[in-house]
Amino acid sequence: MDLHEQAAQTVRFLAIDAIESANSGHPGAVMGLADIGVELFAHHLRYCPEDPNWPNRDRFVLSCGHASMLLYALLHLAGYDLGLEELRQFRQWGSRTSGHPEFGLAPGIETTTGPLGQGIGNAVGMALAAKMMGARVNSANQTLIDYRVFVLASDGDLMEGITQEAASLAGHLGLDNLVVVYDDNRITIDGSTDLSLSDDPVARFQALGWFAQRVDGHDRQAFRAAMDRAVAESSRPSIIAAHTVIALGAPTKQGTSASHGAPLGRAEAEATKRAAGWPLEPKFHVPEGARAFFAEQRARNRALYDQWNEQLRGLPEEHARLWQTHATKQVPEDLLDRLLASTELKPDATRNIAWKVLQQVAEHVPSLVGGSADLAGSVKSQIKASSSVLKGQYAGKNLHFGVREHGMAAIASGLSLSGFFIPFAGTFLIFSDYMRPTLRLAALMKIQTAYLFSHDSVFVGEDGPTHQPIEQLSSLRLIPNLDVFRPADPAETAAAWTHALTRRDGPTAIITTRQTLPVLTRPDGFDPNELLAGAYVVADSPKPDLVLVATGSEVGLALEARALLAQHGIQSRLVSAPCWEAFERQPAERRARVLPPGLRRVTLEAGVSGLWRGIAGSDGLVIGIDDYGSSAPAERLAQELGLTGAQVAEKVRAWL
Amino acid sequence: MDLHEQAAQTVRFLAIDAIESANSGHPGAVMGLADIGVELFAHHLRYCPEDPNWPNRDRFVLSCGHASMLLYALLHLAGYDLGLEELRQFRQWGSRTSGHPEFGLAPGIETTTGPLGQGIGNAVGMALAAKMMGARVNSANQTLIDYRVFVLASDGDLMEGITQEAASLAGHLGLDNLVVVYDDNRITIDGSTDLSLSDDPVARFQALGWFAQRVDGHDRQAFRAAMDRAVAESSRPSIIAAHTVIALGAPTKQGTSASHGAPLGRAEAEATKRAAGWPLEPKFHVPEGARAFFAEQRARNRALYDQWNEQLRGLPEEHARLWQTHATKQVPEDLLDRLLASTELKPDATRNIAWKVLQQVAEHVPSLVGGSADLAGSVKSQIKASSSVLKGQYAGKNLHFGVREHGMAAIASGLSLSGFFIPFAGTFLIFSDYMRPTLRLAALMKIQTAYLFSHDSVFVGEDGPTHQPIEQLSSLRLIPNLDVFRPADPAETAAAWTHALTRRDGPTAIITTRQTLPVLTRPDGFDPNELLAGAYVVADSPKPDLVLVATGSEVGLALEARALLAQHGIQSRLVSAPCWEAFERQPAERRARVLPPGLRRVTLEAGVSGLWRGIAGSDGLVIGIDDYGSSAPAERLAQELGLTGAQVAEKVRAWL
Helix, strand or coil, rough: HHHHHHHHHHHHHHHHHHHHCCCCCCCCCCCCCHHHHHHHHHHHHHCCCCCCCCCCCCEEEEECHHHHHHHHHHHHCCCCCHHHHHHHHCCCCCCCCCCCCCCCCCCCCCCCCCCHHHHHHHHHHHHHHHHHHHHHHCCCCCCCCCEEEECCCCCCCCHHHHHHHHHHHHHHCCCCCEEEEEEECECCCEHHHCCCCCCCCCHHHCCEEEEEEEECCHHHHHHHHHHHHHHCCCCCCCCEEECCCCCCCCCCCCHHHHHCCCCCCCHHHHHHHCCCHHHCCCCCCCCHHHCCCCCHHHHHHHHHHHHHHHHCCCCHHHHHHHHHHCCHHHHHHCHHHHHHCCCCCCCHHHHHHHHHHHHHHHHHHHCEEEEEEECCCHCCCCCCCCCCCCCEECEEEEEEECCCCCCCCCCCCHHHHHCCCCCEEEEEHHHHHHHHHHHHHHHHHCCCCEECCCCECCCCCCCCCHHHHCCCCHHHHHHCCCCEEEECCCHHHHHHHHHHHCCCCCEEEEEECCCCCCCCCCCCCCHHHHHHCCCCEEEECCCCCCCEECCCCHHHHHHHHHHHHHHHCEEEEEEEEECHHHHHCHHHHHHHHHCCCCCCCEEECCCHHHHHHHHHCCCCEHHHHHHHHCCCCCHHHHHHHCCHHHHHHHHHHHCC | CCEEEEEEECCCCCCHHHHHHHHHCHHHHHHHHHHHHHHHHHHHHHCCCCCCCCCCEEEEEEEEEHHHHHHHHHHCCCCCCCCHHHCCCCCCCCCCCCCCCCCCCCCCCCCCEEEEEEHHHHHHHHHHHHHHHHHHHCCCCCCCCCCCCCEEHHHHHHHHHHHHHHHHHHHCCCCCCEEEEEECCEEEEEEHHHCCCCHHHHHHHCCCEEEEEEEEEHHHHHHHHHHHHHHCCCCCCCCCCECCCCCCCCCCCCCCCCCCCCCCHHHHHHHHHHHHCCCCCCCCCCCCHHHHHHHHHHHHHHHHHHHHHHHHHCCCCHHHHHHHHCCCCCCCCCCCHHHHHCCCCCCHHHHHHHHHHHHHHHHHHHCCCEEEEEHHHHHHHHCCCCCCCCCCCCCEEECCCCCHHHHHHHHHHHHHCCCEEEEEEEEEEHHHHHHHHHHHHHHHHCCCCCCEEEECCCCHCCCCCHHCCCCHHHHCCCCCCEEECCCHHHHHHHHHHHHHHHHCCCCEEEECCCCCCCCCCCCCCCCHHHHHHHCCCEEEECCCEEEEEEEEEHHHHHHHHHHHHHHHCCCCEEEECCCCCCHHHHCCCHHHHHCCCCCCCECCCCCHHHHHHHHHHCCEEEEECCCCCCCCHHHHHHCCCCCCCHHHHHHHHHHH
């Protein structure tokens, strides 16, 4: 058994032992991909286990996250801080070796994968980030960023639509630093791929502008040659369709779907070891040679790493500053003040205001880049002072994602994960539904991203119910760790951008209107930081009979209703609640000051009422919309849906 | 001006006038596609305006729904019941000519489109339905169903991932009755497609097993020849990439993105008419010839229609019965009784129980067909007594959608829209996020579909947070007109299937567990119809101190807690609430009987708490999970998350 074989078998048996021990997991793909994984870590990938976040490391993305033990075993053998005791804890409470790889749990996990297609999408973003960062910091004298991104993907990854979206854009942008290895094992969970798949992967990716090769994944020489060609390719992303055998080496389960999602079982596990001449005991056996096999590559990489650091230390001052603004994603501490100082206070649609704020933000935060899914003019996502990112031209800040919302979101996550950029990604709020699996993963990973969702209610008007969000605001709020910020006027819009840019531990959705909103007048001595507190008092009465709680466009509506109520002798407080998540993080005492327990509540939002019922309380009144809208001008819709100031005031009076 | 030209110009100017009148709409695509639209309705499509739901009509799907006026104008000219007065009401409150085509609003609208990619997905389902229905009812003597599906799609449609998923499966299944015309106008909203798209559409679809052609969309002869070849193709779906000019005929906006999403404006509209020699007034002008141009095709179609009806009338009795069961999607009225009679009462995972019920249901409801996104063995979606649908073999009931959740959902909608099938589509609950845009459209269209979502909570266990639903149950409930049914035991599972099959006006999600649940004991004299009422009393006390409200796996948990509370002298009622939507449709009086206003509430569900706060009320207690789960065995998770019977009882006591 040569060293490669020893390493590959070690990977297989570490996986088998871990999966048997957890009595849960996916052995088949690990066994099929062990050869390729070992080859990548031993001959191609640039990495530094001692500094796993080395900015110019190659990124390795296991898009088929169910093969997590492949990654854990390789990280262990390659010298990362992930000991055998961690592998023994596979899939156990509190361990760093989760069922699917989770970003942040262990070094070397570049992104959280499992839901298929997401990893490829992230990888496209990481590759794009390398091109964009390279265009900013590389020069004739030095190359600080030129990392490559290597992906292992399954047939499931390739079948997912998000992969098509991301791959199509990768081809368009000519991301030659991206190499996807497709684990073409002809087996899905249900059985043979004949049941559901007959795409020609090579022709398919060629049609998207990729360099595509086909190879036997167990033929080391052929695979290495293909990989060398892929890495050398200088204008297109690469895919290598590697034919492999699932559960290679398992006497009865090799080549069958039975090996995909369940442990081999003790008998088969032992038979596999026997067939390979592997000791049955001890479990988690790692022969000397298995680790040694990665030593040469580590030494080569260490030299690169040292050289790179020398380069970094030698950077001229201005260049070093530029590096730093990106490497730390610098954001000025007084961002809100700056933005408020330059925000014009006039009635406008918040999408327009957000766009004007974006121009300021882009000046203050150099690492901010982004764009929209072919709605630059509607969502208002263009940075005027910068150019577009196109094939071979990566210095700009404006990204054109095409009509690919899901891919856009995953690419944005990849840009964020790269370590160099704070990305924003925009579309109509209704289409946030297309992005939902990725939004969830970004929130789970706690990565910083801003989503710009415009056209935020039925007041979109004539486009009709297919384009009118009803449940989207609430359903986004349900995603743990995603903050939803729906500003009501210019000051709140400046706060929305501030929130998104200063919040480091999760994504923020900025929600804007198509229609014009009034400018709110705030009490004398208003502290602008209240804008960031999630909810605050906009207008008050000495002895309020009730409190109106509203968000975004409905704050203006609440103001109208409040004036009418006052004419009837009903006094009210008005609370604007642009970001309920932020409000819930406030101390209970502050929350009680804004929404005192005894004061009856009326909530107003042009969307489903469910979540607001808990906020309004049993004796409260919830004004919302619980059915689909309709195609008509916005004013007519407001009338028909009971959302004019007079109708709201009437409802409140009837309820009182 | 010949008649084709007259008809095409009429379509263009009807659209321009309607859009100018609404001051809102998308003229560019209508003008670019008018030639193709006229050609389709005048020479290729089989339809009967007098009987728009003729079961064997060809389906025309406008996937680029923003070109809605193209459809409305064509339906008007081709003789459908859609008068000029309706066209004048384009995008107005209460009209049948919505901003985007809405299924059910006007005859000839086969599906609701607008969110891109959805129409193509639906079309694949419709084409598949023709194959499947044909395999059931056609014979050597008669061909009852052999309709074709024609789609117009934009570059946006092609960029959406859902299109890839659906197209890949269409190629795999060899749906030669599907023809997609790709409006290759090289313009997106943001400008030239050069900004974001460089796929080779012909090569791309060839790689998916399609017959692909490229043609000048304004060259009538060439287009007709291409269409004839596409229709004649007998083993593959077809795509015709038709090069067109957006806003053809508009003097300054032709060929530009300015014509995409906004009215031309009065000056440009008039200049366009002048350039075409079209009268400026009256608006909505329809020359004689424009309608006459469709007369020949209507006569040909009428002959086909009469012939078809004769065939139907002449069907032998047994064959006629078979036809009827599908054409009416027959479901026995006593379905619940039948299912309860054959449902085994033993502890099991509800996914397993649902699978056993499915076997029964499939016998009782011949029009039921479906499958899963490559999770047949996990979600349990296989109908044992039937075969798989494969290329050329369409008689079976089991569909293998591959790892294509979003495409699966859209195809299921198409199967439902065909008029012949009640489809079901399954995956893990967590991946319902991938399907969300389609679920919403199915609910908006009020079409009958069943979604099978298994692995419904953190109790998935070891797979970890990427696979553990937290917010999905609640976020599905937020979609208006989607019913979410989460059964707790065998009887409720039978009810879940009954609900899904008897509910004609919207989709139902059946939510099942991975883990085993106990069998509930119900009070003496329990009326099984209560199972369909959304929520009902499972166990009661003469003088309850509180009511526990739980769903699915948490009903068993509540039972445990209830017993422990009783040991502490705390009496409680237990309400199982498998389908909150159904409960809300119950009369207020009945709801108050189940959940009396004065009785304090404790709710239990292993998911986000937001929606439950409104149900529990201000003085209630909500027990849920508001953060992501973790990779660990289910029992350990229950402990850590405070969801054991003892912990729940403790929380309730502390709260009391």
